[in-house]
Amino acid sequence: MGRGRPEPAGSTGTVPGRRAFVAHVHRLRRNPGATVVVDVHGVVADLAVAGVAVPDGAEAGLTGSLASYPGGIEVTGRVRAPWRAACRRCGAPIDGMVDTEVRERCVPGGPASGDEEAYELADELDLEPLVRDAVLLALPLAPLCRETCAGLCPECGADRNVAPCGCRPPADPRWSALDALAGPGGGDPPLPA
Ligand SMILES: [Zn+2]
Ligand SMILES: [Zn+2]
Numbered sequence: 001m002g003r004g005r006p007e008p009a010g011s012t013g014t015v016p017g018r019r020a021f022v023a024h025v026h027r028l029r030r031n032p033g034a035t036v037v038v039d040v041h042g043v044v045a046d047l048a049v050a051g052v053a054v055p056d057g058a059e060a061g062l063t064g065s066l067a068s069y070p071g072g073i074e075v076t077g078r079v080r081a082p083w084r085a086a087c088r089r090c091g092a093p094i095d096g097m098v099d100t101e102v103r104e105r106c107v108p109g110g111p112a113s114g115d116e117e118a119y120e121l122a123d124e125l126d127l128e129p130l131v132r133d134a135v136l137l138a139l140p141l142a143p144l145c146r147e148t149c150a151g152l153c154p155e156c157g158a159d160r161n162v163a164p165c166g167c168r169p170p171a172d173p174r175w176s177a178l179d180a181l182a183g184p185g186g187g188d189p190p191l192p193a
Pocket of ligand 1: 087088089090091092144145146149150151
């Protein structure tokens with residue numbers, strides 16, 4: 001987008017409170033075609049889905065660029081944030097990192113402008129909603145401590161990653177319930193054994 005060197009638009013340090021993600025875009029909006037770098041980070045409250053969360057006090061950040069076009073501003077870059085979760089199989093704590101690419105439009109009126117995927121653009125550009133959505137979308141849905149995690153034994157609760165516990169796999173109770181339902185005279189004839 002080269003119109004000379006990008007100049008900083010967003011705050012480059014940690015600003016307390018919600019202002020951390022606000023970029024000042026007055027000049028940028030007056031210059032369609034111009035691009036500035038953006039580097040904002042701060043604490044975003046309640047970044048969590050289904051047991052996977054950005055730890056309290058940990059920061060999310062966006063680095064990239066803001067490009068002005070006649071209808072608004074396009075944000076491109078990377079969103080990063082640390083996350084913590086419990087392994088879905090064994091419960092062991094896991095730490096990970098969201099690192100995801102974003103490319104979003106910000107227009108006056110936001111979704112109400114008719115561009116339902118666009119973010120709100122006012123005199124200032126608050127990038128927090130964009131960062132929040134990007135992190136929530138990128139958090140893992142079923143994190144495992146490792147792909148081969150053997151999980152906990154459903155019989156005795158032992159961590160089978162540590163040592164086999166020797167339990168035999170139980171007969172699946174769902175099938176015995178079905179057997180009972182399919183008793184004499186009811187439902188389909190039982191399958192031959
Ligand atoms: Zn595990
Ligand atoms: Zn066991």
